[in-house]
Amino acid sequence: MQNFTFHNPTRIHFGRGQIRRIDREIPADARVMLAFGGGSIKTNGVHEQVRAALGNRHVVEFGGIEANPDVATVERAIALVRAEKVDFLLAVGGGSVLDGVKLVAAAALLDVDPWAVVLGNVKPSKVLPIGSVMTLPATGSEMNGFSVISRRATEEKRSFGSPLLFPQFSILDPETTFSLPPRQIANGVVDAFVHVIEQYLTYPADAPLQDRFAEGILQTLVEIGPKTLADPTDYDARATFVWSATLALNGLIAAGVPEDWATHSIGHELTALHGLDHGQTLAVVLPALLDHQRDSKRAKLIQFAERLWGIREGSDAARIAAGIARMRAFFESMGVPTRLSDYGLTAAVAPVVAHRLAERGAVALGERKDVTPAAVEAILTQ
Amino acid sequence: MQNFTFHNPTRIHFGRGQIRRIDREIPADARVMLAFGGGSIKTNGVHEQVRAALGNRHVVEFGGIEANPDVATVERAIALVRAEKVDFLLAVGGGSVLDGVKLVAAAALLDVDPWAVVLGNVKPSKVLPIGSVMTLPATGSEMNGFSVISRRATEEKRSFGSPLLFPQFSILDPETTFSLPPRQIANGVVDAFVHVIEQYLTYPADAPLQDRFAEGILQTLVEIGPKTLADPTDYDARATFVWSATLALNGLIAAGVPEDWATHSIGHELTALHGLDHGQTLAVVLPALLDHQRDSKRAKLIQFAERLWGIREGSDAARIAAGIARMRAFFESMGVPTRLSDYGLTAAVAPVVAHRLAERGAVALGERKDVTPAAVEAILTQ
Numbered sequence: 001m002q003n004f005t006f007h008n009p010t011r012i013h014f015g016r017g018q019i020r021r022i023d024r025e026i027p028a029d030a031r032v033m034l035a036f037g038g039g040s041i042k043t044n045g046v047h048e049q050v051r052a053a054l055g056n057r058h059v060v061e062f063g064g065i066e067a068n069p070d071v072a073t074v075e076r077a078i079a080l081v082r083a084e085k086v087d088f089l090l091a092v093g094g095g096s097v098l099d100g101v102k103l104v105a106a107a108a109l110l111d112v113d114p115w116a117v118v119l120g121n122v123k124p125s126k127v128l129p130i131g132s133v134m135t136l137p138a139t140g141s142e143m144n145g146f147s148v149i150s151r152r153a154t155e156e157k158r159s160f161g162s163p164l165l166f167p168q169f170s171i172l173d174p175e176t177t178f179s180l181p182p183r184q185i186a187n188g189v190v191d192a193f194v195h196v197i198e199q200y201l202t203y204p205a206d207a208p209l210q211d212r213f214a215e216g217i218l219q220t221l222v223e224i225g226p227k228t229l230a231d232p233t234d235y236d237a238r239a240t241f242v243w244s245a246t247l248a249l250n251g252l253i254a255a256g257v258p259e260d261w262a263t264h265s266i267g268h269e270l271t272a273l274h275g276l277d278h279g280q281t282l283a284v285v286l287p288a289l290l291d292h293q294r295d296s297k298r299a300k301l302i303q304f305a306e307r308l309w310g311i312r313e314g315s316d317a318a319r320i321a322a323g324i325a326r327m328r329a330f331f332e333s334m335g336v337p338t339r340l341s342d343y344g345l346t347a348a349v350a351p352v353v354a355h356r357l358a359e360r361g362a363v364a365l366g367e368r369k370d371v372t373p374a375a376v377e378a379i380l381t382q
Numbered sequence: 383m384q385n386f387t388f389h390n391p392t393r394i395h396f397g398r399g400q401i402r403r404i405d406r407e408i409p410a411d412a413r414v415m416l417a418f419g420g421g422s423i424k425t426n427g428v429h430e431q432v433r434a435a436l437g438n439r440h441v442v443e444f445g446g447i448e449a450n451p452d453v454a455t456v457e458r459a460i461a462l463v464r465a466e467k468v469d470f471l472l473a474v475g476g477g478s479v480l481d482g483v484k485l486v487a488a489a490a491l492l493d494v495d496p497w498a499v500v501l502g503n504v505k506p507s508k509v510l511p512i513g514s515v516m517t518l519p520a521t522g523s524e525m526n527g528f529s530v531i532s533r534r535a536t537e538e539k540r541s542f543g544s545p546l547l548f549p550q551f552s553i554l555d556p557e558t559t560f561s562l563p564p565r566q567i568a569n570g571v572v573d574a575f576v577h578v579i580e581q582y583l584t585y586p587a588d589a590p591l592q593d594r595f596a597e598g599i600l601q602t603l604v605e606i607g608p609k610t611l612a613d614p615t616d617y618d619a620r621a622t623f624v625w626s627a628t629l630a631l632n633g634l635i636a637a638g639v640p641e642d643w644a645t646h647s648i649g650h651e652l653t654a655l656h657g658l659d660h661g662q663t664l665a666v667v668l669p670a671l672l673d674h675q676r677d678s679k680r681a682k683l684i685q686f687a688e689r690l691w692g693i694r695e696g697s698d699a700a701r702i703a704a705g706i707a708r709m710r711a712f713f714e715s716m717g718v719p720t721r722l723s724d725y726g727l728t729a730a731v732a733p734v735v736a737h738r739l740a741e742r743g744a745v746a747l748g749e750r751k752d753v754t755p756a757a758v759e760a761i762l763t764q
Contacts, residue, residue, distance in 0.1 A: 001621040003397025008390065014638065015385025206618035209602045209626050216594030223590065236588035239383040243638070244591050252634075256396065256625070 001207045001256040008251055010143045011169040014243065016235075018171045019046070022053035022090070025131055025169045030088040031058045033081055035101050037065050037093040044179045046135055050092055060084045065093070068150040068157060068271060068278070069100035071115050074107070081108045081128070091132040091167075094184075095139025095148075098132050102147035102165045105130050118149045118160050127162070132170040135177055137242040138188030138279070140195060140249025142170035150272060157272040159264075172246065174239040178232050185232065185241075186334040187279025189225040192245040193218060193330075194263060194282040201290065201300050202258040202367035214253045215307050220244050222308070225334055262365035263289050266376055269353040276343055283331040283338045288382040290324050292375060296368050340380065350380035383589045383638040390633055392525045393551040396625065398617075400553045401428070404435035404472070407513055407551045412470040413440045415463055417483050419447050419475040426561045428517055432474055442466045447475070450532040450539060450653060450660070451482035453497050456489070463490045463510070473514040473549075476566075477521025477530075480514050484529035484547045487512050500531045500542050509544070514552040517559055519624040520570030520661070522577060522631025524552035532654060539654040541646075554628065556621040560614050567614065567623075568716040569661025571607040574627040575600060575712075576645060576664040583672065583682050584640040584749035596635045597689050602626050604690070607716055644747035645671050648758055651735040658725055665713040665720045670764040672706050674757060678750055722762065732762035 013021045026032060032054060041047040051059070062077050080086070081104060091101040105128040107114040116122045134142045141147065146161040177185075200214035221244055228237040247253070266289070267281030276284075294301060298316065305311040305323025314322065328338050340346065354373040357363070365371035371379075395403045408414060414436060423429040433441070444459050462468070463486060473483040487510040489496040498504045516524045523529065528543040559567075582596035603626055610619040629635070648671070649663030658666075676683060680698065687693040687705025696704065710720050722728065736755040739745070747753035753761075 001397070001618055001625070003400065005393065005395050005403075007393040011387065011389035012637075013387050015383070018385065021387075207622065208605065209598060209622055209629070212598030212602060213595055216591060216598050220591045220594060236383055239638075240589065240591055243383070247591070255394075256621075 002205060002258070004255045006251055006255045007163065008143060008166065009168075010166045012143060012172060012246070013169065014172045015239070016173060016175055018173050019049040019133060019176075020053045021169070021171060022050065022131065022133070023055060026054070026057065026088050026090070028057065031060070031084065031086050032088045032090055033060050033062055033077070033084070033086040033104075035062045035065060035077065035089065035091050035093075035097055035104070037063070037067075037097045039063060040179070041092055041135065044135075044176065046092060046133065046176050050090070050133060060086060065097045065100040067096045068148075069096045069103075071103070071118065071149055071151045072153070074100050074103045074114055074149065077101075077104045078108045078114065087128065089128050089130045091130065092135070094134065094136030095141040098130075098134070098141045098167070099139070099147040099149060101130060101132075102141070103149050104128070106162060106165060115151060118158050120160055124162060124164060127164045130165070130167045132167045133176070134170055134172050134242075136180060136184055136188065137172075137177060137245040138184075138191040140192070140246055142167060142172065143246050143250040146249075148268070155272045157268040159268070172242050174235055174242050177238060177242065180232070182229055182232075182335065183277070185229050186336050187277050188245060189221055189229070189241065189334055190279040190283050190331055190336050192241075192248040193221050194286055195248040196221075196253065197286060198260045198263060199254045199257065201297055201304055202260050203297065204299050205257045207257045210253055210255065210257050211303070217244050217248050217253070218308050222330060225330075229334060258367040260367045262371040265357065265362060265365050266353060266379065269356055270349070273349065273352065274343070274345060279336055280343065283336040284340055284343070285379065287324050287328040287331075287338055288379045289371075290327075291321075291382065292379045293366065293371070294320050296370060347381045350377045353377075353380055384587060384640070386637045388633055388637045389545065390525060390548065391550075392548045394525060394554060394628070395551065396554045397621070398555060398557055400555050401431040401515060401558075402435050403551070403553060404432065404513065404515070405437060408436070408439065408470050408472070410439065413442070413466065413468050414470045414472055415442050415444055415459070415466070415468040415486075417444045417447060417459065417471065417473050417475075417479055417486070419445070419449075419479045421445060422561070423474055423517065426517075426558065428474060428515065428558050432472070432515060442468060447479045447482040449478045450530075451478045451485075453485070453500065453531055453533045454535070456482050456485045456496055456531065459483075459486045460490045460496065469510065471510050471512045473512065474517070476516065476518030477523040480512075480516070480523045480549070481521070481529040481531060483512055483514075484523070485531050486510070488544060488547060497533060500540050502542055506544060506546060509546045512547070512549045514549045515558070516552055516554050516624075518562060518566055518570065519554075519559060519627035520566075520573040522574070522628055524549060524554065525628050525632040528631075530650070537654045539650040541650070554624050556617060556624050559620060559624065562614070564611055564614075564717065565659070567611050568718050569659050570627060571603055571611070571623065571716055572661040572665050572713055572718050574623075574630040575603050576668055577630040578603075578635065579668060580642045580645060581636045581639065583679055583686055584642050585679065586681050587639045589639045592635055592637065592639050593685070599626050599630050599635070600690050604712060607712075611716060640749040642749045644753040647739065647744060647747050648735060648761065651738055652731070655731065655734065656725070656727060661718055662725065665718040666722055666725070667761065669706050669710040669713075669720055670761045671753070672709075673703075673764065674761045675748065675753070676702050678752060729763045732759045735759075735762055
């Protein structure tokens with residue numbers, strides 16, 4: 001097992017009716033920005049519950065944070081925070097709203113271009129406090145210090161993080177997710193699944209407990225993913241999906257083991273360039289990447305095939321191929337296609353993505369730093 | 383899944399050489415009490431590493447916190463804290479040292495009998511900050527807000543807790559546990575195993591992810607328990623045991639599910655009355671309790687037999703019995719006997735324990751509140 005530091009200070013309130021907890025979590029004299037996305041919270045009752053819980057506090061609303069939040073939107077939010085002297089940020093929505101709010105929190109107190117924070121050129125030493133009401137399970141942002149921000153102007157999508165950016169609290173009420181469209185649920189299941197894979201399917205590190213926790217999340221997603229897609233108001237299935245998505249990326253299963261994240265890096269480029277949903281990019285890249293990396297990931301690929309899919313027969317190569325095929329079939333069964341051509345793209349994107357990553361120095365991705373630009377090109381050309 | 387709030391603010395530094403992190407965790411001007419147990423930390427190098435990390439800070443040492451820490455010992459520590467104006471408590475040792483320190487933290491700022499805090503009659507609203515260096519994996523105290531304190535004068539052993547009593551940080555260096563005697567390792571494996579069972583083996587709550595995490599810890603303990611007992615300096619096995627013991631009782635697997643804790647309540651009485659090690663009491667009580675509760679725990683007992691021990695054949699009753707028998711054999715294989723007679727006791731203790739629990743109102747233990755004094759007596763008479 002590798003050495004590690006684990007610290008996750010976010011308080012989670014999980015379950016029906018938990019939105020009212022906001023009242024105890026935010027100071028009574030706070031000046032709150034209530035940030036949200038496209039406005040669905042105004043039709044599904046969430047906005048009403050949140051405003052009721054906020055009571056008489058001074059509240060400024062900021063709507064319109066888009067999927068893959070744009071730094072230009074964040075800049076407008078920061079201007080409002082400053083003008084209104086906001087001192088508490090409440091994100092109500094999915095991972096995109098919260099990720100946008102995290103950049104507001106990190107940059108509002110600094111006199112710099114927010115994009116410099118995203119690039120890691122400026123590290124915040126003090127941030128605005130954040131709370132969240134998560135209505136879309138997928139990114140895990142509700143219980144970690146990471147954020148992914150896009151810059152439409154230059155077709156870029158980048159991630160950053162800080163231990164200061166854990167939400168102080170996050171409220172997860174599965175009922176608030178009942179009205180989500182199937183496509184977002186399907187993408188969310190794929191996203192959570194791939195988060196686990198990025199921290200699990202690398203090389204053995206003598207960490208059997210971390211492996212079992214990771215496999216436990218994967219098994220659970222395979223079991224309840226189709227169920228919660230088919231029956232969105234089955235509370236227990238949805239609750240299990242929501243909690244699985246949170247635990248998939250809250251630092252726990254990464255503690256003491258190597259991590260990959262090449263699939264995410266490549267996927268972000270496909271979203272930035274061609275507008276694919278995040279989950280769609282992962283469903284395309286991961287099967288191809290695992291096949292390309294089948295030698296360096298051999299031991300864990302065999303374990304994955306056996307423990308997740310029950311594949312115990314055949315040669316190593318056959319079991320590995322069968323495990324990857326089962327995973328691809330799972331994504332497809334959730335309604336998320338796994339080939340570039342399904343999205344109207346061709347292998348022509350491969351050299352472009354490889355070049356963009358190389359250009360900014362991302363020339364050695366993956367847990368062994370062996371996913372070179374040439375490998376990226378090969379993966380996207382499969 | 384049940385509603386829950388999860389919050390665990392302890393920072394864990396895990397691995398070789400992590401003791402030096404103390405320097406960054408404790409303020410430079412702190413007045414520190416370094417609390418420890420029987421003095422083994424002075425022979426195994428831990429004391430030296432801790433003092434080096436503390437540097438020039440003002441340090442008061444308080445040794446001699448015994449296994450099953452006595453409230454009288456805690457009272458002496460509190461007197462020293464007040465006399466020396468200590469403002470940071472550093473526990474170096476096992477769960478008993480840390481549990482004693484937690485009561486110091488909770489009671490030192492109050493003008494009350496510390497036992498009133500243990501009984502829950504006084505709730506602290508402010509406590510001294512705590513850090514820990516854990517050299518004995520078992521209790522999980524390093525990442526939770528609970529403490530178990532004994533009062534020799536009245537042969538009592540009671541637990542209490544507060545969200546204020548999570549250590550600010552805990553350092554877990556598996557190498558500091560290499561010199562532990564086999565009996566403590568064996569007890570620790572049993573203790574961690576039973577902690578998981580108390581949160582898992584109840585009734586189904588539509589929480590498949592929590593089940594899989596619990597089963598993952600159990601499987602890991604069954605796998606590496608004998609290994610780390612046989613080869614105490616195998617770093618990876620010991621590291622996995624240490625991390626398993628922490629995750630067995632840090633609140634995570636309890637989130638959203640019912641909990642039992644009857645085995646612990648009964649076991650505490652056996653320690654208080656007859657001086658059995660904590661792990662020994664659990665090894666005696668749990669198999670008998672599961673057998674007694676086989677109807678009310680039926681569904682989870684079947685799941686336990688199948689998923690942990692691979693038992694898939696036979697009637698429900700036969701699989702349940704076989705699962706319990708395998709667990710008993712596991713405890714025995716670790717060198718922890720599972721019958722009262724193995725400790726020179728007879729069924730005569732049964733009515734005494736039942737009476738003591740009844741006397742203080744603990745008349746309805748377990749997740750269904752159906753473990754009555756009569757049931758306690760039946761369990762200990764098996």
